[in-house]
Amino acid sequence: MFRSTEVLLMTSLQMKLDLPAVSNKEVVACFDGGDITSDAGLLLLREADRRLGITAALSSCIEDRRQQGKVDHPVDELVQTRVYGIAQGYSDCNDMDTMRHDPALKLSCGLLLQDGPLASQPTLCRFENAVTARDVKQARIALARVVLQQVEKDVKVVVLEVDGTDDPCHGQQQLELFNGYYREHCYVPLLVHLVEPDGRRHLLLTLLRPGNASSGKGLAGTMREAIKLVRERLGKQVSIIVRADSGFGNARFIEFLQSQRVSFVLGLPSNEALTRLAVPSHLQAAAGYWFYRDGYRVFGEFQYKAKVWHHHQRVIVKVEITQGSFNPRYVVTDLTGEPEEIYAFYSARGEQENRIKEFKLDMDSGRTSCCSFQANQFRLLIHTAAYALMNGIRGLLKGTAWQKAQMATLRMRLLKVGARVVESVRRVWLHLPTSYPNQRDWQHLWQKLCMPVVTTTTPA
DSSP states (O other): OOOHHHHHHHHHHTOEEEEEEETTEEEEEESOOOSEESOTTHHHHHHHHHHHTHHHHHHHTSOOOSOGGGOSSOHHHHHHHHHHHHHTTOOSGGGHHHHTTOHHHHHHTTOOTTSOOOOOHHHHHHHHHHOOHHHHHHHHHHHHHHHHTTSOTTOOEEEEEEEEOOEEOOSOOTTOEEETTTTEEEEOOEEEEEEOTTSOEEEEEEEOOOTTOOTTTTHHHHHHHHHHHHHHHHOTTOEEEEEEOGGGOSHHHHHHHHHTTOEEEEEEOOOHHHHHHTHHHHHHHHHHHHHHOTTOEEEEEEEEOOTTOSSOEEEEEEEEEETTEEOOEEEEEOOOSOHHHHHHHHHTTHHHHHHHHHHHHTSOTTOOOOSSHHHHHHHHHHHHHHHHHHHHHHHHTTTSTTTTOOHHHHIIIIIOOOEEEEEOSSOEEEEOOTTOTTHHHHHHHHHHHHSOOOOOOOOO
């Protein structure tokens, strides 16, 4: 009886491709190269993971309820298989039917070439559906703590950005419901990013929500967790500013943030009362438009108290006339400073939209196709871990041309590298292409990964 690798090899031998001749010589292709990988960069992912501790943190929170005498693939191997696969672009569990034999992925998960294959798609699917709500909650907090380890302890001010997005559903997943705003059947995940003073962003927490969830669903609990974890890492003296769009500019959220002693800059939906209070700014914008036409902006401020608010709040207004029409924007805040500076600070939240897009496209976070809502919540967490791993690699590339590269670019240029893998008695050799153009970047990243981790302490 053949082993699975031998069956795969025999199937590959039958796939002979006759290509156009070159210089009167036949060109023939067939998938019989043996231990060759197209993903040698998985070894970099493994070293980055060992440095950051992402999959170890997740694995330690998941209780293995299987009969241990029948277990071939431990929890840490299952988590590594999924996280490394997603980070490398293999987000579908079905990809593991062939990738489980890939030599680079096996080495990354701690297996030698002579060992058996990694877990199959059915094993991974059963694993995802067996994880409990308690496991997910603990793993979610553990992952956030690992992400925060990348933030230096001497940071004095951080920004927490919160936003929701859509996750379209194309089946009968539990709690996939029609959302009127997105006009589709979907989930509505909530994402919290942490922004360092130098502008670097970290995906801190993610929460999967039913398709009909409002912007406030799960918001207070998630933000309470985020604020607690930030203060746990950076100390109670750290200044936290919460930044979000107009979907979160409401009395309940403002009162919650004030109760947590954090500052806020939130978008505010327009209404008649705000329009009346902003009349002086509208008049000034109209006068400027007469001379400067499109692009002239006016910034102002006033005190405003909605009917459901307990106190007056400072509101910043930006008025601009575009193609002959007023285009006002309102921001409620408790920060001090010039209106134009505060509005520019608020506008910087637009970068979060790019990071959410990166999470959805490059990490394929919408792959929530399990029947169970709980399993899909765990899948979202696994994709979050893959994002954190790739973001950690991007952080190690600070000072290079790759420090602001999209994750898809990092994957294609640095991680998608072909190699011939040879296992001897004492070593495993990866023979990389001699003509690979980014050899120096590989060496630079490898040196960064091998540097000792410097731990900082705060004075008592």
